[in-house]
Amino acid sequence: MSVAGVISALLQIVLVAVGSPLLVGVMRQIRARLEGRAGAGVLQPWRDLRKLARKQPITPRGTSEVFRTAPLLMLATTVAVVAVAPFVTIAAVPDAGTDLFVVVALLTLGAAALALAGLDTGTAFGGMGASREITILALVEPTLLVAIFALSVPVGSTNLADIVTSILHNPSRAITPANLLAGVALGLAVVAETGRLPVDNPSTHLELTMVHEAMVLEYAGPDLALVELASAMRLSVFLGLWATLFAPWGIAADAGVGVLALGTLVFMVKVTALGTALAAGEVFLAKLRLFRVPELLAGSFVLALLAVVASFFFG
Amino acid sequence: MVPTHMTPTEDALRLTGVTGALSPLLLALGLVAAMIAVAGAVRVVAVRRARREARLWDCGGGPMSARMEYTATSFAEPLQRVFDDVVRPEHDVDITHYRESRYLVDEVSYRLRVPDRVEHRLYRPVLAGVRAWGRAGPRLANGSVHLYLGYGFVVVCGALILLVATR
Numbered sequence: 001m002s003v004a005g006v007i008s009a010l011l012q013i014v015l016v017a018v019g020s021p022l023l024v025g026v027m028r029q030i031r032a033r034l035e036g037r038a039g040a041g042v043l044q045p046w047r048d049l050r051k052l053a054r055k056q057p058i059t060p061r062g063t064s065e066v067f068r069t070a071p072l073l074m075l076a077t078t079v080a081v082v083a084v085a086p087f088v089t090i091a092a093v094p095d096a097g098t099d100l101f102v103v104v105a106l107l108t109l110g111a112a113a114l115a116l117a118g119l120d121t122g123t124a125f126g127g128m129g130a131s132r133e134i135t136i137l138a139l140v141e142p143t144l145l146v147a148i149f150a151l152s153v154p155v156g157s158t159n160l161a162d163i164v165t166s167i168l169h170n171p172s173r174a175i176t177p178a179n180l181l182a183g184v185a186l187g188l189a190v191v192a193e194t195g196r197l198p199v200d201n202p203s204t205h206l207e208l209t210m211v212h213e214a215m216v217l218e219y220a221g222p223d224l225a226l227v228e229l230a231s232a233m234r235l236s237v238f239l240g241l242w243a244t245l246f247a248p249w250g251i252a253a254d255a256g257v258g259v260l261a262l263g264t265l266v267f268m269v270k271v272t273a274l275g276t277a278l279a280a281g282e283v284f285l286a287k288l289r290l291f292r293v294p295e296l297l298a299g300s301f302v303l304a305l306l307a308v309v310a311s312f313f314f315g
Numbered sequence: 316m317v318p319t320h321m322t323p324t325e326d327a328l329r330l331t332g333v334t335g336a337l338s339p340l341l342l343a344l345g346l347v348a349a350m351i352a353v354a355g356a357v358r359v360v361a362v363r364r365a366r367r368e369a370r371l372w373d374c375g376g377g378p379m380s381a382r383m384e385y386t387a388t389s390f391a392e393p394l395q396r397v398f399d400d401v402v403r404p405e406h407d408v409d410i411t412h413y414r415e416s417r418y419l420v421d422e423v424s425y426r427l428r429v430p431d432r433v434e435h436r437l438y439r440p441v442l443a444g445v446r447a448w449g450r451a452g453p454r455l456a457n458g459s460v461h462l463y464l465g466y467g468f469v470v471v472c473g474a475l476i477l478l479v480a481t482r
Contacts, residue, residue: 059368062378124385
């Protein structure tokens with residue numbers, strides 16, 4: 001890996017780590033304003049993280065190493081994805097390439113680690129959250145993989161850098177039927193994976209409707225800070241991946257200072273725009289019943305399948 | 316992506332025909348490095364105080380007895396309900412009441428079984444067919460030379476008729 005690659009990877013990690021809680025803050029603030037509340041401010045997630053990091057770490061009795069390593073693993077997988085994905089510049093992609101299937105596998109590993117931690121506590125809510133999370137994951141993964149397959153068929157590669165450069169060199173590819181269908185399918189999958197409405201309500205603490213919040217109930221202090229940071233970063237990563245795959249304009253081709261600054265700015269604008277749209281859309285949505293979620297995900301799976309068919313028929 | 320040939324190079328699996336490589340070793344190393352980096356960052360940023368043990372919270376309910384915890388069946392229940400039409404689970408709820416009153420429940424037993432549908436619908440019929448064929452075998456080949464000559468005659472005649480018909 002070249003020096004430029006290392007610098008770009010570090011830049012992306014710092015950008016996503018610092019920016020993700022801000023993104024969550026922006027989304028909460030937009031929601032609050034649209035609902036007629038004042039809101040806690042954009043910086044509130046960072047204030048929460050600082051408060052949590054200063055607390056004493058606590059080990060609930062009866063939990064094992066699984067419970068303690070899960071936040072680390074979740075954050076580490078997210079950091080690994082951020083380091084090699086072409087968010088700001090293609091220079092961050094190592095020579096061997098960044099395989100999209102590996103990216104999805106890493107992100108799923110993080111989610112599975114947290115589900116195991118929820119189960120490890122042995123509490124009713126931990127088990128319930130883990131069970132629901134795994135159910136949703138099992139339904140989302142096929143959509144993700146099939147949509148990625150549809151994207152990689154015209155390019156002939158599952159390497160993120162190849163997919164991005166192919167669309168950059170041939171902009172008409174961005175509006176092919178296959179790409180548009182895959183975009184909608186992946187969008188729904190991203191909403192489900194990041195636990196946003198209508199699949200999971202990120203701001204709820206109403207016991208019986210929780211999915212993500214139920215799994216992390218036993219975490220406190222610095223561990224909870226890690227989980228919160230990792231979830232925020234996962235949100236940024238999924239939105240960033242979506243933006244990179246379907247609107248790759250503005251991604252720097254190398255690692256010069258000027259293009260890196262421009263790439264950073266464009267990435268921030270893209271992810272913030274997507275987050276804003278998501279937050280604004282959530283105001284008009286209610287959470288779906290858990291057993292209605294499969295219908296939504298089946299719909300997105302059908303779209304992904306259509307995308308594959310379209311990519312074979314229309315190129 | 317159909318991996319027709321996988322050619323292992325030194326550290327990466329390369330799929331011929333499509334570009335894209337996966338190096339499990341590098342991936343694992345990267346992940347471990349990221350975990351160490353994150354753990355180091357936490358040590359620097361977070362307050363360094365000893366971990367304290369505490370009671371499981373569980374929204375004030377915990378800690379629970381082993382009988383109340385999630386089992387494999389309950390864990391898979393939502394997924395099983397989603398694929399209800401395919402796996403067709405069988406529920407059984409038996410409620411025994413006290414003799415004195417119908418309002419008082421003595422015992423509730425709940426049973427849930429997921430019979431193997433593939434076994435029932437596919438393997439069983441195929442196995443039954445094979446077994447029937449096997450039982451028919453001894454009757455067809457009972458050691459009589461006359462019968463075997465008859466088979467040969469029928470097959471030759473059939474082949475000749477087939478050849479005439481298809482010319």
